[in-house]
Structures are given as C-alpha cells and as structure tokens.
Amino acid sequence: MKRKVTLIMAMMLLVFTASAKKGPKYVFYFIGDGMGVNQVMATQYYLADLEGKMGYNPLCFTGFPYTGLVITNSANTYVTDSSAAGTALAGGKKTNNNVLGMLPDKETPVQSIAEMAHNKGYRVAIGTTVCVDHATPAVFYAHQPSRDNYHEIGIELSQSGFEFFAGADFHTPFTKDNSDEGNYVQAEKAGYTIVRGYDGYKEKAESSDKILMLEKNPKSDHYLSFAIDRNEDEMTLSQITTAAIDFMMKDPKKGFFMMMEGGRIDNAGHGNDAATVIQETLDFDEAIKIAYDFYLKHKKETLIIVTADHETGAMGLSNGAYRLNSKVLQYQDMSEGEFSAYLEKKGREIGDILTWEEVEQELKDHYGFWDKIRLRDSQTDRLRTTYVETFGMGPGELKEEEYYKVDKMSDEATKIISEVAQISWGTGSHSGGYVPVFAIGVGAEQFTGQMDNTEIPMKIKKLAGY
Incomplete structure (x- = not known):
C-alpha cells in the first residue's frame, strides 16, 4: 500500500513539475x-x-x-x-x-x-x-x-x-x-x-x-x-x-x-x-x-x-527651471516635417514666397504661438530672423529654386515649443x-x-x- 501511495505521489510531483515549467x-x-x-x-x-x-x-x-x-x-x-x-x-x-x-x-x-x-x-x-x-x-x-x-x-x-x-x-x-x-x-x-x-x-x-x-x-x-x-x-x-x-x-x-x-x-x-x-x-x-x-x-x-x-x-x-510645462505640446498639431511640407505646399500653391504675416498665422494655427502659448520677445525675434534666413525679405526675394526650402522655419518653431514645455535635448x-x-x-x-x-x-x- 505504501509503495502504491509513493508511486502516486511521485507521479503527481512529475505532473506538477512539468506544469510549473510550462513556458509561454x-x-x-x-x-x-x-x-x-x-x-x-x-x-x-x-x-x-x-x-x-x-x-x-x-x-x-x-x-x-x-x-x-x-x-x-x-x-x-x-x-x-x-x-x-x-x-x-x-x-x-x-x-x-x-x-x-x-x-x-x-x-x-x-x-x-x-x-x-x-x-x-x-x-x-x-x-x-x-x-x-x-x-x-x-x-x-x-x-x-x-x-x-x-x-x-x-x-x-x-x-x-x-x-x-x-x-x-x-x-x-x-x-x-x-x-x-x-x-x-x-x-x-x-x-x-x-x-x-x-x-x-x-x-x-x-x-x-x-x-x-x-x-x-x-x-x-x-x-x-x-x-x-x-x-x-x-x-x-x-x-x-x-x-x-x-x-x-x-x-x-x-x-x-x-x-x-x-x-x-x-x-x-x-x-x-x-x-x-x-x-x-x-x-x-x-x-x-x-x-x-x-x-x-x-x-x-x-x-x-x-x-x-x-x-x-x-x-x-527640464531645461534648468525645475519645472515642466508639457501641456503646451497639445497645441502642436503636426510633426516638424509635416509643417515644413505644409509651408512648402502653400508656397507652391500661391506661386510666391510666403509673407511674414502668413507664416505668423500658420505658427498660430499649428503651434499655438502667441494665441495659446506666450512667447518671449527673444523667441519671437528668433522666428522673425529665421523667416528672413528662410524666405529672404519676402515675395520675390529668393531665387525660384530656393523658394520652398522651409525646413529652418519648422525646425526653429519645434525648438521653441520644446523650450516653452521646459524639455531639453542633448x-x-x-x-x-x-x-x-x-x-x-x-x-x-x-x-x-x-x-x-x-x-x-x-x-x-x-x-x-x-
């Protein structure tokens, strides 16, 4: 009888061990x-x-x-x-x-x-x-x-x-x-x-x-x-x-x-x-x-x-201010690359260089700048400077082949919204x-x-x- 019980227990142990080791x-x-x-x-x-x-x-x-x-x-x-x-x-x-x-x-x-x-x-x-x-x-x-x-x-x-x-x-x-x-x-x-x-x-x-x-x-x-x-x-x-x-x-x-x-x-x-x-x-x-x-x-x-x-x-x-302000990122509604392509397409549609006022409105619409996100004067100045570097002084300023190279503008806008959010990049x-x-x-x-x-x-x- 003891031998039978021992055998049953051994079999149960084997089953338990096999079950315990079963992988995904x-x-x-x-x-x-x-x-x-x-x-x-x-x-x-x-x-x-x-x-x-x-x-x-x-x-x-x-x-x-x-x-x-x-x-x-x-x-x-x-x-x-x-x-x-x-x-x-x-x-x-x-x-x-x-x-x-x-x-x-x-x-x-x-x-x-x-x-x-x-x-x-x-x-x-x-x-x-x-x-x-x-x-x-x-x-x-x-x-x-x-x-x-x-x-x-x-x-x-x-x-x-x-x-x-x-x-x-x-x-x-x-x-x-x-x-x-x-x-x-x-x-x-x-x-x-x-x-x-x-x-x-x-x-x-x-x-x-x-x-x-x-x-x-x-x-x-x-x-x-x-x-x-x-x-x-x-x-x-x-x-x-x-x-x-x-x-x-x-x-x-x-x-x-x-x-x-x-x-x-x-x-x-x-x-x-x-x-x-x-x-x-x-x-x-x-x-x-x-x-x-x-x-x-x-x-x-x-x-x-x-x-x-x-x-x-x-x-x-953090960018050194002991705080985060990440909620401002909700106002950016397209990626940096997509915003660049969007500005290029808009320029091609009108057949001319976008004015600062037109670019400013796009930055309001797609990054929330000025309307929903307060920028420092220095940040606005950077965007204006980038506009000149990207588009020249306005319509007719750049050569035809340079009209739509707008990556600088979207890059600067994306840098600034990270700054406002207090997020840094190394x-x-x-x-x-x-x-x-x-x-x-x-x-x-x-x-x-x-x-x-x-x-x-x-x-x-x-x-x-x-």
Missing part, C-alpha cells in the same frame, strides 16, 4: 525604437498635465508588474545604432554598428529568436511602422554585413517563411539595373499574399497562407505617417497588431512569436520633436493594449515584453542611456533589475523553449 505559448515582443526612460516618463507627465494635476498618468505597459533597465552599447561603441541593438535584442549577440544579424566579422550569422521559434513550429509575425526591411524588423529574419543592403534584406524576407509581415513598404524593392524581378514578385513566388492596408488584409486573410501587409497609399516607402499627422484611412500599428493576432490564431495550436515595432518614436527623437515623440509613444501604447487584451484571455500561456533598442535625442525633462542622434523593459505573463518575473540587451532574447528563448 504566445510571445509578444514590442520594441519602441528610440524610446528611452524619459520618453516614457514625458508621456505620462503630459497626460497628467493635460488634466491639470501634479503626477503622472500610467500607460498600459508601464502598469506591467515587472520592470527593469537595459544597457544598450554595441560591440564597438557605447552609442548603438538600430541594427546592432536589434541584433542583440533578436539574437542575444553583440555586433558592430551598421551590421545586421551577423557578428562583427560580417560573416557569421546570428540566429534570431524568431527563426528559432519558427524552426520549432511556432507561427511568426513581424510588424513595424517603418519599412519592412528596416533595421529592427530585419534583424529577426535577415543577415547582412550592412543594414543599408535593403534589397538583399527584402530577398531574405521572402526566404524566411514567416507567416506574417507588415509595414510601410519595401525600402528598395528594385535594383538600379533591374538585375532581378524585385521584392514584390519574390514575395509572391514565396507564397505571400500582398495586401494593401487593413481593409486589404480583411479581404484576403482567410484565403491566404502567408501575408505581406503594406500601406495602401504610402506618403513614403520608408514610413507610416506619424500619429500626429495620420489620416483616418492610413494604416496603424494597432491595426497591424490586430491583423497579426488574427492571422496567427488561424492555427492556435501552434502558438506564435510576434515582434511589433513602434519605429517612429526614433524619427521624432532625431528631430527633437517633443510633441511627436509623445504622440508616437501613446500610439505605441495603443497597440500594446491590444496584446494586453489577448493576454487577459490567455493569461497562463502568454508573455508580453516591451522594451527599446536605444534612446534617441538625449531627451531631458543630441539629434542616439544616446547611450538606459532603456526600460516591462513584462507581464508567463516568466515575466525574469525581466527585472539591470540587464544587458543580449539577455532579453536569451530569457525568452529559455522560457518558451525555442
């Missing part, structure tokens, strides 16, 4: 390109400031129970780029800046956790708000000595066999000499159904084995529009995430690995455009909410990781600062404290059994 079946990996600690904090302060209260309003992902700080240096410099950081986040190996999915020798490939998962039978989805062959998405399926080998990266996309890709478009779908059939044909021959926009996905998803979801009418082959500039009919990261989950769950028994990138936080950081950084971070959070809703239905099988590849802009939450490039990691779900407790970026994919690999 569904893995979400969100990467906010350029999203440092201060980008996240600025967004939370902004939400509270809009309500007129002191403190912060948490985002969905900042409410995750486990958090840590991530070190981002590459193999050859303390300030990484996206390809080196992405290689670390995807494959757990350091490489040099500009190298993608390979070791510094530019010969040895680094296998990504997406490739590992796929080899184990999991379905894989890769989505981004930039082009599908950009550095961060590319490190999960491509191996190139240079991140700039966009066409070759596009070829590897088709060869990966991953079930779902989404982004703005291919960066370089054709070679200069048309030496091959191009990335679109290559994808179709590899079994991908190319769809345009979320509506296109919904029309073709049911009958497709693999999906390549691109923007319907992209303003740029490289990027989806910033959230602050986006029209209602343009594709979003939330739509990409929704489509990816839907497509992955066509075969739910297999489980999935999914990487979603908020790629334009970085672009806004390069432009030191605080309002656009915050709106991109909020947009990123909206996509994470969709994954979180999935988690609530599959708590015992899901892991969500949110992190970043590096910080961009050396964003500071660089127009990347910085070597910490980035955060947030986690919830099966094994999330592993993602706490200080860690190197190479540790994150290795933890995921171990937990999921890739």
Whole structure:
C-alpha cells in the first residue's frame, strides 16, 4: 500500500513539475525604437498635465508588474545604432554598428529568436511602422554585413517563411539595373499574399497562407505617417497588431512569436520633436493594449515584453527651471516635417514666397504661438530672423529654386515649443542611456533589475523553449 501511495505521489510531483515549467505559448515582443526612460516618463507627465494635476498618468505597459533597465552599447561603441541593438535584442549577440544579424566579422550569422521559434513550429509575425526591411524588423529574419543592403534584406524576407509581415513598404524593392524581378514578385513566388492596408488584409486573410501587409497609399516607402499627422484611412500599428493576432490564431495550436515595432518614436527623437515623440509613444501604447487584451484571455500561456533598442535625442525633462510645462505640446498639431511640407505646399500653391504675416498665422494655427502659448520677445525675434534666413525679405526675394526650402522655419518653431514645455535635448542622434523593459505573463518575473540587451532574447528563448 505504501509503495502504491509513493508511486502516486511521485507521479503527481512529475505532473506538477512539468506544469510549473510550462513556458509561454504566445510571445509578444514590442520594441519602441528610440524610446528611452524619459520618453516614457514625458508621456505620462503630459497626460497628467493635460488634466491639470501634479503626477503622472500610467500607460498600459508601464502598469506591467515587472520592470527593469537595459544597457544598450554595441560591440564597438557605447552609442548603438538600430541594427546592432536589434541584433542583440533578436539574437542575444553583440555586433558592430551598421551590421545586421551577423557578428562583427560580417560573416557569421546570428540566429534570431524568431527563426528559432519558427524552426520549432511556432507561427511568426513581424510588424513595424517603418519599412519592412528596416533595421529592427530585419534583424529577426535577415543577415547582412550592412543594414543599408535593403534589397538583399527584402530577398531574405521572402526566404524566411514567416507567416506574417507588415509595414510601410519595401525600402528598395528594385535594383538600379533591374538585375532581378524585385521584392514584390519574390514575395509572391514565396507564397505571400500582398495586401494593401487593413481593409486589404480583411479581404484576403482567410484565403491566404502567408501575408505581406503594406500601406495602401504610402506618403513614403520608408514610413507610416506619424500619429500626429495620420489620416483616418492610413494604416496603424494597432491595426497591424490586430491583423497579426488574427492571422496567427488561424492555427492556435501552434502558438506564435510576434515582434511589433513602434519605429517612429526614433524619427521624432532625431528631430527633437517633443510633441511627436509623445504622440508616437501613446500610439505605441495603443497597440500594446491590444496584446494586453489577448493576454487577459490567455493569461497562463502568454508573455508580453516591451522594451527599446536605444534612446534617441538625449531627451531631458527640464531645461534648468525645475519645472515642466508639457501641456503646451497639445497645441502642436503636426510633426516638424509635416509643417515644413505644409509651408512648402502653400508656397507652391500661391506661386510666391510666403509673407511674414502668413507664416505668423500658420505658427498660430499649428503651434499655438502667441494665441495659446506666450512667447518671449527673444523667441519671437528668433522666428522673425529665421523667416528672413528662410524666405529672404519676402515675395520675390529668393531665387525660384530656393523658394520652398522651409525646413529652418519648422525646425526653429519645434525648438521653441520644446523650450516653452521646459524639455531639453542633448543630441539629434542616439544616446547611450538606459532603456526600460516591462513584462507581464508567463516568466515575466525574469525581466527585472539591470540587464544587458543580449539577455532579453536569451530569457525568452529559455522560457518558451525555442
């Protein structure tokens, strides 16, 4: 009798142990390109400031129970780029800046956790708000000595066999000499159904084995529009995430690995455009909410990781005045680049140089200057000086080919609204600062404290059994 009881207890222990070690079946990996600690904090302060209260309003992902700080240096410099950081986040190996999915020798490939998962039978989805062959998405399926080998990266996309890709478009779908059939044909021959926009996905998803979801009418082959500039009919990261989950769950028994990138936080950081950084971070959070809703239905099988590849802009939450005034950023209603394009278009429409009075009105309408935001006399003088540097003394002053070079004007306006918001910037490039990691779900407790970026994919690999 004792022997029988002992045997039963041993079997129960084995079952319990196996159950306890069961890893996540569904893995979400969100990467906010350029999203440092201060980008996240600025967004939370902004939400509270809009309500007129002191403190912060948490985002969905900042409410995750486990958090840590991530070190981002590459193999050859303390300030990484996206390809080196992405290689670390995807494959757990350091490489040099500009190298993608390979070791510094530019010969040895680094296998990504997406490739590992796929080899184990999991379905894989890769989505981004930039082009599908950009550095961060590319490190999960491509191996190139240079991140700039966009066409070759596009070829590897088709060869990966991953079930779902989404982004703005291919960066370089054709070679200069048309030496091959191009990335679109290559994808179709590899079994991908190319769809345009979320509506296109919904029309073709049911009958497709693999999906390549691109923007319907992209303003740029490289990027989806910033959230602050986006029209209602343009594709979003939330739509990409929704489509990816839907497509992955066509075969739910297999489980999935999914990487979603908020790629334009970085672009806004390069432009030191605080309002656009915050709106991109909020947009990123909206996509994470969709994954979180999935988690609530599959708590015992899901892991969500949110992190970043590096910080961009050396964003500071003060410019020396011991206060922030971030609520003024609500009055900027388009990105720096979009405002520049808007002024150029307006000038072309009238066929002449915009007057100072016309530019002044646009600054009131799109930045809130003077009407909603009080400027110092010195700031107004800077805008007037920039007007002269940009447009000359007015109509007819500049040569025809110089009429519409208005980047200086939008750049100065964006600098000034950051000053009024009490936000400072240390660089127009990347910085070597910490980035955060947030986690919830099966094994999330592993993602706490200080860690190197190479540790994150290795933890995921171990937990999921890739």
